[in-house]
Structure formats: structure tokens, C-alpha cells
Amino acid sequence: MGSTERDILAGVGPRLRALRRARGWTLTRLADETGLTSSTLSRLENGKLRPTLEQLLPLARVHGVPIENLVEAPPTGDPRIHLRPVRYNGLVVVPLTRRAGGVQAYKVIYPPAGREPTTELQTHEGYEWFYVLNGQVRFVLGERDLRLGPGEAAEFDTRVPHWIGSADDQPAELLTLFGAQGERAHLPALRD
The missing domain is CATH 1.10.260.40 (lambda repressor-like DNA-binding domains)
Structure with a gap:
């Protein structure tokens, strides 16, 4: 050695x-x-x-x-992160975090409306926050059916039945933070 x-x-x-x-x-x-x-x-x-x-x-x-x-391996000299998109249930998911556990960040691209394999509501352990980067998003949370556009965000407990997808004939791109143990992704408001 x-x-x-x-x-x-x-x-x-x-x-x-x-x-x-x-x-x-x-x-x-x-x-x-x-x-x-x-x-x-x-x-x-x-x-x-x-x-x-x-x-x-x-x-x-x-x-x-x-x-x-x-x-703390010595630096390789190349600061670029090589993201590897994954196709999952008709979505393109790009993991943005590389550490295990805690809140995970993803860029998710939803296909145009009508191309999703299902609009069935789902539930699972965790807490999610998402921000719409591009496109129009249809977000079903329990009994509520919402439409969000670029610059809008949502935060929810994933144990509540939910579904997310494109709201029209264009793909929708989201930045998503997900915590499997229910970690909340929002920051407290700054006080003067």
C-alpha cells in the first residue's frame, strides 16, 4: 500500500x-x-x-x-456530476442526490397527458415537495384536483392518496424532494 x-x-x-x-x-x-x-x-x-x-x-x-x-478520496479533477436518467412507469427520473438516506432530490419529466400508464391514486410512506420547472401539472391530492404551472410548488404527506402528471399535451418537468421517513422539505420563513 x-x-x-x-x-x-x-x-x-x-x-x-x-x-x-x-x-x-x-x-x-x-x-x-x-x-x-x-x-x-x-x-x-x-x-x-x-x-x-x-x-x-x-x-x-x-x-x-x-x-x-x-x-475522502483525492479529487479526480473533474467536478462534473454525471447524471443518469432512469425510465420508470413512463416517467423520466433523474436522481440529483447521491447520498444514502434523508431527503432525496430528483428532476422528474412527466409525459404529455394521455400517455401515462395510469392515473390511479397511490399512497406510500414519506413526505414530498415539488416545484414545477416547465409545463402544466395536474396534481390530485385526496379529493382535490389542482393544476400548477411553472414557478408553483406543492408539499404533501405521501400517505394521502395522490397522483401527479402532465395536465396537457406537453411534458411537465418538476424538481422533487422526497423524504422516505417523512422529513419535510420546506424552509421556515425568514423574520425581520
């Missing part, structure tokens, strides 16, 4: 300790959340144990950070 690799691995322990302490957690609490032993966590934090991928994955998940934040 070269000196660069040793330096990268040597920095993992202090980063793990800082993340745990920032949450106010004990090693025992972190062990309960990750399935790793307190002894293993202590040895990782103190640099007495080289981290493995099997150890870093649950730690990244629990702390809600990408694994590369734990390792």
Missing part, C-alpha cells in the same frame, strides 16, 4: 469520530444502529483497524453521507 492510500485510510477514523460526536451518539448507540460492535467502531475511530467496505457501508447509511465522504 502506497503512502497516498495510507493517508486516505488514516483520515477515516477522525471523520467517523467527528460524525458520531456531532450527533451526540455513544459508540454503543452507533453499534446498535449499524450492527457493528462497539469494539470495532472504537478501533476504526482510533485507526487501529483498517476499514472495509462492509463496515463503511452501514456507517455511511446511518450518518446519511456518501461513502466517499468517509474515505
